[in-house]
Amino acid sequence: MPELPEVETIKGDLRELVVGSSIERAEVLDPALVEQPSVEEFVHRLAGVRVTGARRRAKHLIVELDTGDSLVFQLKIGGQLLLVPPVEEPRTALMLVLHLDGGRRLFLRDQTEFTRVRLLDAGELEARLSPLGPEPLEEGFAVEYLRETLGGRKAQIKPLILDQKVVAGVGNIYADEILFDARLHPRRKANTLSDAEWRALYGAIRENLAAGVEHRGTTVRLYRDVLNRPGEHQNYLRVFEKHGEPCPHACGGEVVREKVGGRPTHFCPGCQRLSGGGEEQRLTLA
């Protein structure tokens, strides 16, 4: 389930290992992969192009080409990009092979088959990326933005931070970890957060995503980098899929799992209270 840190890691690998190479030809093994343009045009426009850059926007992996086109991957749940060699050739769940110069191949593999790719010109790319919210690890992302954008909303906080138009790149794993760190119940309504809670949420977003990047991503099940290595951040998770285990804050409670906004959600009901502190909590309990 590649989120910001996992896509950031893959981007770094592509910059190191693939940028500068030419794509001799593209081989589409699962036509459902290609959202735009047609498969025929996709293959035609990728023949003989050079890879000039790689970047990330939210959870999109963007491979820049010397034609001005960009190859935009959404790796969704199980998408893996694997460079052969050095990785041994994968045999199953293949969706796309990019045949590179020098006898190397970049395989797109996804046993969940949810990965999608688009080949976009500059205008199409801009249109695709423009609705996305700010990048949370960039300088311009500030606590005031969060409070002003969400402070009037009555929606639950977890679905709001998963909304890519609000904050780019947060997915289900990091959202649960962020809310645990900020001591916010995932069902808290955004308009009940105090200034201190907005600051805690902001800090937790930055710290958790930065730690995920530092640890080269989280491998709960399928995530791998371009050299087929798992990430390490799974060793640092406190609540995600830890239901039934004691709360890491040693509050005496245990981590629970419930659906919030349709997503499996992990939290400590002792540390993450549904109501804010003070007057509001007393009113809700009354």
Ligand SMILES: [Zn+2]
């Ligand atoms: Zn707790």
